[in-house]
Amino acid sequence: MNSYKKILMPVIVLLQVAVLVFMAAKQEYILAAGEKILLKCQPVDPRSLFSGDYVILNYEITRTDLETITVKDGEKRSFDINETIYIALDKSKMDKYWKAAAASRDIDWLRSRYKTVIQGRIDQYYNIKFGLEDYFVPQNEGRELERDLDNVHVEVSVMPDGSSAISRLFLNDREVRFY
Amino acid sequence: MADIKDMLQWLLNEVNIWITKGIITPEQRDRILKLYKVQAQNSIKPAAQKAAVKHTGRINLARVILVLAVVCIAVGLVIFYASNWRRMPPGVKMAQVFLLILTCYGASWFLLFVKKEIFIGRLILMLAMVTFGIGIMLVAQIYHISSHPTNGLLVWAIGTLLLSAVLDEQWGYYMSLALFTIWDYWEVVEYGNAAYLFIAPLLVLALFYYRRSDRTGLVLSVSLMIIYFFQVNIHWAGAADYNNKHVTEAAFMYMLYGFGPLLMVAGRMMRFNEKLEYSGYVVTLTGWITFMVPLLTLSWPYKIPDTTPLILFPRGTWIQSGQFAAFILLSAAGIRKLSSMDVKPHIYIPFILTALILVMVPHYSTTARMISTHIAIVGLIASSLSFAYLVPGEWHIEKGMAFLLTIAMFIVKWLGLTGSAFADNGYMVAYLVGFVIFATVCFLVNRLVKHLAEGKSYPSMIMDIITAVAIWFTLYTASFKIENQVSIFKADTVVIVMLFLFITLAVILYMVLMARLKQNRTIIYLSMIVFITSGIALFIARGEVSWIAYSLIFNILLFIATGTAIYYSTVIQSRALLNVAVCAFIVHIGTRYFDLFWDMLSGSVLFITTGIIGLAGGYILDKKRRQLINTFDSAEGDHE
Numbered sequence: 052m053n054s055y056k057k058i059l060m061p062v063i064v065l066l067q068v069a070v071l072v073f074m075a076a077k078q079e080y081i082l083a084a085g086e087k088i089l090l091k092c093q094p095v096d097p098r099s100l101f102s103g104d105y106v107i108l109n110y111e112i113t114r115t116d117l118e119t120i121t122v123k124d125g126e127k128r129s130f131d132i133n134e135t136i137y138i139a140l141d142k143s144k145m146d147k148y149w150k151a152a153a154a155s156r157d158i159d160w161l162r163s164r165y166k167t168v169i170q171g172r173i174d175q176y177y178n179i180k181f182g183l184e185d186y187f188v189p190q191n192e193g194r195e196l197e198r199d200l201d202n203v204h205v206e207v208s209v210m211p212d213g214s215s216a217i218s219r220l221f222l223n224d225r226e227v228r229f230y
Numbered sequence: 231m232a233d234i235k236d237m238l239q240w241l242l243n244e245v246n247i248w249i250t251k252g253i254i255t256p257e258q259r260d261r262i263l264k265l266y267k268v269q270a271q272n273s274i275k276p277a278a279q280k281a282a283v284k285h286t287g288r289i290n291l292a293r294v295i296l297v298l299a300v301v302c303i304a305v306g307l308v309i310f311y312a313s314n315w316r317r318m319p320p321g322v323k324m325a326q327v328f329l330l331i332l333t334c335y336g337a338s339w340f341l342l343f344v345k346k347e348i349f350i351g352r353l354i355l356m357l358a359m360v361t362f363g364i365g366i367m368l369v370a371q372i373y374h375i376s377s378h379p380t381n382g383l384l385v386w387a388i389g390t391l392l393l394s395a396v397l398d399e400q401w402g403y404y405m406s407l408a409l410f411t412i413w414d415y416w417e418v419v420e421y422g423n424a425a426y427l428f429i430a431p432l433l434v435l436a437l438f439y440y441r442r443s444d445r446t447g448l449v450l451s452v453s454l455m456i457i458y459f460f461q462v463n464i465h466w467a468g469a470a471d472y473n474n475k476h477v478t479e480a481a482f483m484y485m486l487y488g489f490g491p492l493l494m495v496a497g498r499m500m501r502f503n504e505k506l507e508y509s510g511y512v513v514t515l516t517g518w519i520t521f522m523v524p525l526l527t528l529s530w531p532y533k534i535p536d537t538t539p540l541i542l543f544p545r546g547t548w549i550q551s552g553q554f555a556a557f558i559l560l561s562a563a564g565i566r567k568l569s570s571m572d573v574k575p576h577i578y579i580p581f582i583l584t585a586l587i588l589v590m591v592p593h594y595s596t597t598a599r600m601i602s603t604h605i606a607i608v609g610l611i612a613s614s615l616s617f618a619y620l621v622p623g624e625w626h627i628e629k630g631m632a633f634l635l636t637i638a639m640f641i642v643k644w645l646g647l648t649g650s651a652f653a654d655n656g657y658m659v660a661y662l663v664g665f666v667i668f669a670t671v672c673f674l675v676n677r678l679v680k681h682l683a684e685g686k687s688y689p690s691m692i693m694d695i696i697t698a699v700a701i702w703f704t705l706y707t708a709s710f711k712i713e714n715q716v717s718i719f720k721a722d723t724v725v726i727v728m729l730f731l732f733i734t735l736a737v738i739l740y741m742v743l744m745a746r747l748k749q750n751r752t753i754i755y756l757s758m759i760v761f762i763t764s765g766i767a768l769f770i771a772r773g774e775v776s777w778i779a780y781s782l783i784f785n786i787l788l789f790i791a792t793g794t795a796i797y798y799s800t801v802i803q804s805r806a807l808l809n810v811a812v813c814a815f816i817v818h819i820g821t822r823y824f825d826l827f828w829d830m831l832s833g834s835v836l837f838i839t840t841g842i843i844g845l846a847g848g849y850i851l852d853k854k855r856r857q858l859i860n861t862f863d864s865a866e867g868d869h870e
Contacts, residue, residue, distance in 0.1 A: 057343045059396040064298035064335040064358075068387045070330065071365045075324065104314065105374075132422065172378075177421050185376030190313040217374045229314075 077148030081216040085208030086167055088140060090183075105187045106196045108205065112138055112151045112169075113178050121153040123160050128183045130156075130173045138179065139165035139215055146205065158213055183207060183217050189229050196222060238266060250815075252348055262448055264801050293349060300353045301707055306359040311368050320372040327365045334358030344420075359390045363409075380421070383413040391431060395438065403447060407435050410843050411454060414461075424465035428458050445508045452509040453792055456493070456516050466549050471866070479536045480593050481547035483524040484540055487585035488557030493517025493580050495564035502571070502626075509811050511627055518631040521581060525610075526642050529603035534594045541590050542552025554589060558582060577617035577628055597724040601731060608671055608735060611636045615679045619688045633692060637673065642674060648707060656716040659780060660725065662708045663768040666701055667732045670761045673697040674739035674808075677754065688713055694798075701760065702814060708767075708784040710825065715771040715780075736761060753801075756794040758785055788818055789840045793847065 090110045115138060130136055139161040141152035155161050157172050163166045171179040183205070188196065196203060197221060206219040220227045245259040254262070307330070308766035311323065317324075335358040341351030363386040369375070370382055387409035394402025417425040418540065439447030457491050463482060497514030500506040538544040543551040547816045561582050568575040584606045591602040614632035618625050644665055651661035672693065680690035718726065740761075743754055767783045795811035798804075 056397050060335075060339055060342075063389075063393045063396055064332070066392070067362045067365075068331060070385060070389065071328070071331075071362075071369060074366070074369045074375075075373070078369070078375065082373075105376075131415065180376075182376055182378075183374070185313055186374050187371040189315060198657075 057156050078216050081210050081214055082208045082218050085210045085215065087206050088142075088167060088209055089147060089204055089219060090149060090207055091113055101177075104190050105185045106193045106200070108184050108186055108200075108203070110181070110183070111148070112140070113180070113184075114181055115151040115154060117154055120151060123155045123157055126155060130177075132173055132175050132177070134173050136171050136173060136179055137161050139170050140167045140169055140209075141165055149188075162211070167209055168211075168213050169207075169209050169215050179216060183215060186217060186220055192229060196220075196227065199223070241266065252346065268708075277609065282827065296350065296353055296394060300357050304357055307361065307364055308367075310363050311371070313372060324367060324372065327361065327368050331358065331365055334361050352399065355397070355399060356394075356405065359393065359402060362386060362389050378411050379419075380416045383409060383416065387431065389414055391434065393432075396508055398438070398442070400442060400444065400447075403435055403438055403444075407447070407450060407454075411436075412452075414458075418461050418465075422465075424462050425458075426460075426462065429867070432458065441506055443505050444465070445505060448506060448509045449512055452506075453512055453516075456513070458476045459489070463550070463553075470546055474533050474544075476548050477540070477544055477696045478550065479543075480534055481550035483528060484589050484593065485550040485554045485557070486520050486524045487559070487588055488518045488554040490519075490521025490558040491578055491581040491585060492562040492564070493520060494581065495561050495575065498568060498573070498575070498578075499564060499629075514627050515631065518635060521585075522635060522638055526605060526639065527608060528593070528599060529607065530646065531596050531600055531722070533596060534599075538594075539592050540746075554585075558585060573623060574621045576621050576787070577614060577625070577632075580613040580617075584610060597727055600728055602723050604728060605732065607639050608675065609673065611639065612675045612679070615675070615688075616682060619679065619683045619686055633689075636676075636693060637696060639668070640672055640696060640700065644704070648704065651707070656714065656761055657718075657721060657725075658712050659708065659715050659771040660718050660721060660729075662704050664725075664729060664732075665704050666760065666764045667729065667736060669697050669701050669704070670757060671732055671735050673757060674736060674743060674754075677743060678739060681743070691802075698795055700789070701793075702788070704785055705760075705764075705788040705791055706818065706821075709781065709788050710823070711777050712780045713777045714773055715775065717772040718768055731853070733765065753794065754800060756790065756797070759790055760794075763787055763790075772828065785822065785836050786840060789815075789843070792818060807832055 090112065117130065122128055135156070137155055137158045138151045139153040139155075140149040142149045149167070152165055153161055158168055158170075169181055171181045174180045186196075186205070202223045204221050205217050206221070207215050208218045209215045242263070245254065245262055248254045249256055249259055311327065315323075334354055336357050338351050338355035341347040341354060345351070362384075366386050370379065375382075380863040388404050390409060391406035393399070394406055410428065414428040415426045417423045417428075432455050436448060436451040436455070438444075439451060463485070467478050469484040484584070493513050494517035497510045497512070497517055500513060503510075540547065541553065561578065565575045565578055565582070566768055588606060591598050592761055593599055611632075614628070614635055618629040618632040646663040647661045651658045653703030654661070676690055676693035676697070680688050718729065740754070740758060744751070747754065763783060764787060767780060771780070792811055792815045795807060795814065799808035799811055
């Protein structure tokens with residue numbers, strides 16, 4: 052083995068480790084610094100993949116009706132598959148859960164009117180995905196959630212740039228903790 | 231002396247093995263050989279070299295066990311972290327995985343660079359690369375990241391490729407290729423993306439494989455590049471505006487007419503390079519199939535709604551039309567290059583010309599499309615079979631593909647026309663006879679090539695057998711009760727034109743063969759009987775004609791077809807063919823006995839007529855045989 056390989060190998064390994072650290076740190080930062088909001092879940096058939104069991108979460112805001120929601124003046128209401136979309140979230144004092152109030156491609160426009168904006172992407176079925184749809188659970192322990200998915204809601208941490216992460220999950224208003 | 235020579239030869243082989251095992255360096259080998267006054271490499275006998283390679287390639291049980299053990303550990307680790315064990319808090323899992331990654335990489339570094347345990351070091355390195363992927367999946371699991379799961383796979387693949395490139399690690403290249411392929415498949419199938427980026431790792435990996443002379447890796451990456459071409463183009467065709475949808479889809483199919491010859495030519499050129507030889511075979515093979523797919527798909531009489539001529543490069547097809555033009559130009563340049571390399575690339579020229587003609591024909595006109603594609607089919611069968619066997623050079627794969635093209639066209643048309651006969655009962659005779667005429671043309675082309683390739687090993691028997699079997703089954707299908715036929719003259723113009731086209735082709739081929747063949751004409755005459763008689767059945771077919779007429783014609787033809795096979799078995803002295811032909815005869819008789827049982831009069835007419843024809847034919851043949859024997863006898867007498 053050449054000497055340059057001897058030196059370069061640890062460099063690449065450190066790079067790989069740095070990628071992992073960055074991934075974890077980014078999520079930790081969102082959870083620590085983001086605004087906490089509650090989102091209501093809708094029941095969806097759960098699935099399990101080889102990479103680990105998880106419960107599929109679907110939100111009321113996933114199926115936001117873009118035909119009726121407030122949009123920026125002159126903005127096209129139809130979004131393409133894979134296009135980034137920002138949804139402004141709002142709730143009255145009476146409400147427990149946050150709901151979609153406006154949608155736009157322009158986050159600055161939304162943020163000038165609303166405090167909380169979440170970033171999503173249009174999927175191939177023209178639903179909005181926020182990256183909050185999978186909740187990984189220990190093996191065979193998602194069944195209780197699946198049975199009562201109607202009464203599940205999650206606390207989401209949202210950053211000013213619209214990025215988000217699930218911070219807590221509740222079943223019948225009680226936090227579900229697996230660890 | 232001989233013993234010392236053998237010993238030195240043994241030493242020469244052994245030192246090469248020691249180098250591959252890392253026991254000695256090439257310099258040390260040279261010093262050892264110098265001691266015995268033996269020159270390195272030059273004096274190694276090729277056979278002994280092969281034996282040395284065989285020796286180094288021996289299966290080592292311990293290594294097999296080590297590989298399997300590492301695979302087991304890798305799979306076990308993936309499943310362990312995927313199981314998301316609740317007794318282990320996320321923080322502990324994260325710490326553990328970081329430790330695992332660093333330990334595995336550290337161990338592999340130690341084994342590779344310090345202990346020089348190359349094999350085990352590489353195995354642990356592979357395990358370490360897997361742990362990096364586990365780390366990514368674990369982060370996604372702990373933080374419930376689901377925005378685009380393929381991104382994790384992409385990061386894993388890039389990390390693996392980067393490290394493999396630094397260490398020039400062959401197994402790592404394969405692992406990253408597998409990861410990139412899974413990523414691509416996931417992006418395309420699950421998310422409907424074009425995955426444009428996929429080409430980058432393929433090119434990089436191909437470069438590494440080339441540098442390492444890794445033929446398997448090159449075959450894999452080249453095959454994936456071809457898949458990439460299709461996935462991107464299918465994505466573009468699928469994303470076309472609704473208004474341009476039909477014309478874009480048509481343009482995509484026509485573009486393949488250009489891509490096929492390009493792959494054929496490129497594959498031929500690649501075969502000159504030792505490293506790219508196998509990839510060249512794959513590319514050539516794909517080229518033939520790429521050309522066949524649109525040719526077979528577009529050769530059926532369905533309507534194409536869009537009426538924009540493709541030759542005008544209509545809006546919405548610029549990507550496809552542009553690629554078509556580029557492919558044709560590149561193919562032509564490739565042919566020129568091959569000519570300059572003393573290769574005679576005649577076989578590819580008809581494909582390029584066909585592609586150009588087909589794209590000029592208005593694709594929306596069913597008649598024009600049908601005529602052009604069918605002429606192309608017959609023309610390409612004839613040119614491919616001829617050039618593959620008549621042009622000198624290394625054309626092994628082209629020979630095989632020429633037959634595959636012929637057989638594929640033949641079988642698809644057979645199944646298609648027989649299926650149409652059952653779907654559209656009114657034109658059953660037309661469809662079945664239509665196939666008999668098509669098969670006759672293919673049979674005659676095969677015979678003509680056999681004649682032209684006289685003295686060369688042209689396997690005409692393959693097509694002879696396939697044609698015979700297909701015609702026999704078609705006649706057998708037609709020999710059942712067929713009623714209420716519609717006159718062929720009431721069919722669509724395209725059908726009539728197609729029939730006349732193939733009849734004309736068959737007549738021309740018969741004339742050419744008759745002019746060229748001075749002997750062995752019997753089989754041509756027998757095929758002519760089937761061709762003419764089934765043609766008569768086609769033109770007399772109408773509502774008023776009784777089923778008995780069709781039944782008599784097709785049953786007699788079936789007997790003639792069986793008789794031809796029996797005759798041919800005696801010509802080539804094949805007992806197997808004779809047995810098959812006799813079985814066919816028994817099947818035919820048995821079917822008719824039960825089929826015509828309730829109409830004894832027709833049955834008796836059929837059997838008596840066939841019997842009389844058989845008696846007459848047998849008598850004539852036997853008389854000729856006796857005449858021939860007498861001629862031989864008298865010739866021998868004169869000689870004595």
